[in-house]
Each structure stands twice: as C-alpha cells, then as structure tokens.
Amino acid sequence: MKQQIAFVGLGVMGGPMAANLARSGYSVKAWNRTPNRPGVEIAANAGVTVVSSIREAVETADVVFSCVSDVPDVEEVILGAGGVVESARPGTLVIDTSTIGPNAARKIGAELKQRQLRFLDAPISGGDIGAKNGTLTIMVGGEPTDFEESKPLLEVLGKTIRLCGVVGSGQAVKLCNQVLCSVHMVALCEAMQLAEQQGIDPNLIIEVCSTGAAGSWALSNLGPKIAESDFQPGFMIKHMLKDLRLVQETLKQSAQQLPGVDMAEKLFKIVKELDNGTAGEQGTQAMIRAYDK
Numbered sequence: 001m002k003q004q005i006a007f008v009g010l011g012v013m014g015g016p017m018a019a020n021l022a023r024s025g026y027s028v029k030a031w032n033r034t035p036n037r038p039g040v041e042i043a044a045n046a047g048v049t050v051v052s053s054i055r056e057a058v059e060t061a062d063v064v065f066s067c068v069s070d071v072p073d074v075e076e077v078i079l080g081a082g083g084v085v086e087s088a089r090p091g092t093l094v095i096d097t098s099t100i101g102p103n104a105a106r107k108i109g110a111e112l113k114q115r116q117l118r119f120l121d122a123p124i125s126g127g128d129i130g131a132k133n134g135t136l137t138i139m140v141g142g143e144p145t146d147f148e149e150s151k152p153l154l155e156v157l158g159k160t161i162r163l164c165g166v167v168g169s170g171q172a173v174k175l176c177n178q179v180l181c182s183v184h185m186v187a188l189c190e191a192m193q194l195a196e197q198q199g200i201d202p203n204l205i206i207e208v209c210s211t212g213a214a215g216s217w218a219l220s221n222l223g224p225k226i227a228e229s230d231f232q233p234g235f236m237i238k239h240m241l242k243d244l245r246l247v248q249e250t251l252k253q254s255a256q257q258l259p260g261v262d263m264a265e266k267l268f269k270i271v272k273e274l275d276n277g278t279a280g281e282q283g284t285q286a287m288i289r290a291y292d293k
Contacts, residue, residue, distance in 0.1 A: 002026050005153070006061035007043070008054060008077050008084065009098075012233065013124065014067035015039020016131040017097070017157050019046030024156045029057040033068075055087040063153060064088060067097045067124075070242050071104045079111055090116040093146055095153075097138070099123045099239075101175065101246035102168035105141060109167035118146050121167055123174035124158065125181075127234035129221060135159040139177070141169035175250060178243040181284070182264035184218040189267075189288045191219075192226055202227040222285040231282040231289075237268050238280035244268070 002025060007018040010032035019042050022028045028048045032040050035050075044050050051057050054077060058064050064084055068074055074096055078084045084094060094117055096108070105121035112119045120142035130136040136158035140147055147163045154161045164173045191214075195205045206223040209215065225231070244265045251258065270290040272280035279286060 003062040003153070004029075004060050006030070006057040006064040006084075007048070007067070008057060008064065009033075009067040010037060010039040010043050010050070011067065011069075012039060012128050012235075013097070013131045014065075015042040016128065017065070017067060017124075017136075018043040018048045020131075020134045020156050021153065022047040026153070026156075029061065031057040054082055054084060058084050058092070059087045059089070061088065061092060063093045063095060063150070065095050065097060069098065069239065071100045074098050074100050074104065074108065078108060085112065085115050085117065088115075088117055091118065093118045093120065093149060095120045095122050095150060097122050097124045099174050099178070099243050099246070100171060101250060102141075102171040103249075105171045106168040109142070118143070119167060120146055120150060121170040122150075122154070123170055125174065125177050126158070127221070129234060130158070137177075138162070139164050139170040139173040141165055141167045141171060175243070175247050178240065179247060179258065179261055181218065182240060182244060182268070183260040184216055185222070185284055185287050186260070186264050186267065188216075188218050188223060188226065188285075189291060192223070192288060193291050222283070225283065225285045226288050231286040233281060233283040235284055236281050237272055237284055237286060240284050241265065241268050241272060241280065 005021055005026045005028045007028055007030040010030055018028055018030050023046050030043055030048045030050050031054050040050055066077055094112055109119040120140055122138050122140045124136045124138050126136040134157055137160040138154050138158040140163050164170050192202050195202050210220050267287050267290040271286050
C-alpha cells in the first residue's frame, strides 16, 4: 500500500509537485495558506485533496512535504501553533523542500527529533519547468535510511536526487547552486546587452552559444524569455534575493567575500525596486531591466 502524503504549500513549485505525486497514484492531502492560488487549482485538478488546515493534511500522513518561502514560514508551518508538530504521528517523515540555509535546517531537524519525528532537508532546483515536468534536482540532507525511504517519492518529483550528507547538507549544496544561478544570470544579461549593442539578434546568441562551452540551463531556458521581454516568474527575484541573503549570512561565519554574488545581488535589488517596488515578483530573467537604468 502506498504511503499517505501531506503537502504544505501549493505555490509555483509546490502545486505542480503535489500534482505529480497525485498523478503517480499517491493519496495526497494538501494545505495552502492562501486558498485561491493557481498552484492550488493545479493540485486539485490532479486529484490532490485540498483541506483547510495543516492538521487535516498531516494527521494521517506517513510523509509530510513542505514547500514555502523563507525561514520564518517554514518554522511557522512545521513548528508553530497549528503546525505539523502538533498533528503528525510519531515517526512521520517530514521533508522540507524550501531553501532556508543549513543553520535553520539543523535547528528544525533537532526540534523534530525531540518530537519523535524524522526530517530531511531537500531543497530543489529547476524552476517551475522542473516542478511541472518532474525533472527537479533535489539536494538532500539527513539519515541514509530516511533518504532511501523517500526515494520513490523524490523520483516522482525530480530527475537528479542526491544525498549530500547529514541534515543541513542539502541546504549547503543548494546555496552553492544559487551562487551559480545568480552569477549565470549576470553573464546571460551582459551577453544579451552586448548582442544588442552590435545589432545581433539575441535569439542567434541563444541558438549558437547554447551548443558550445557557454551553454547553460539559464541560456537555453531563460535566454528566450529575455529576448521576448517575458518576465513571468518561474523563480521570483524576491526569492533569489532571499537565497542570496542566506549565502551572505553563511559567508559572514568565515568573513569570506564572493564579488560575483555581490554584483548579482546588487542587480537583483535594482530590479526589485522597479514598478513601485513590485518587480521583485518577476522572474530572475528580469535582471536585464537593471541594464536599462
């Protein structure tokens, strides 16, 4: 008999992820803080039972997934009043796919262990495209036995799934991933700017450069969006800025500096302030707008 699944957080990523689990034959109950969101509809249309409280979602679950925005959000839905810890049965496996940094993951993992609950930090990469297609990269920290138990579920959601070490290790790898993503975006935007200045069609840059040493996921997937001025979010600027904040907090522990991260953060912050401070909800490809100032 397949495990009973709870899913907390049906946003841009969580909605399609919960939907994929339901389509794979799992019984999924899900809760979202804001009921009328596209991700909620995506999940419901795939057979997910959307409920009105975390308690309803998790009280019969074998595995609980969470996918929310930031450290306070994860702590609220897992550890807070009305959260997962109040209703989950002893031995339940909690898998958080948010990006919250290794320190927060270790803290949450320790608290759950005291409550006789198991924990994997399993941040994801691949954007809304990966969430919809079930091709996410999933970086996991936790006990090997818990990881092995979770693999059939994670294999529904992702293509590359790796145990990175103890609790917090998945988050550590994810921060490195976000450094790459953010600095790749600087390179992509500057290549597009140079192409425009030389009168070259940006689509030609995407087509030709994607086949050589400069090829990247960002160039192939976000380059066309930049060329079309399509700034709809697969991954929002405000979320990338949150992740870069976590990178900077981690760097402070060693007094190290990463100039490329500083540059990416500066450009994302410029765009975030556009449109009366609402542009942070655009996709990371909207960094190109910083070059118009």
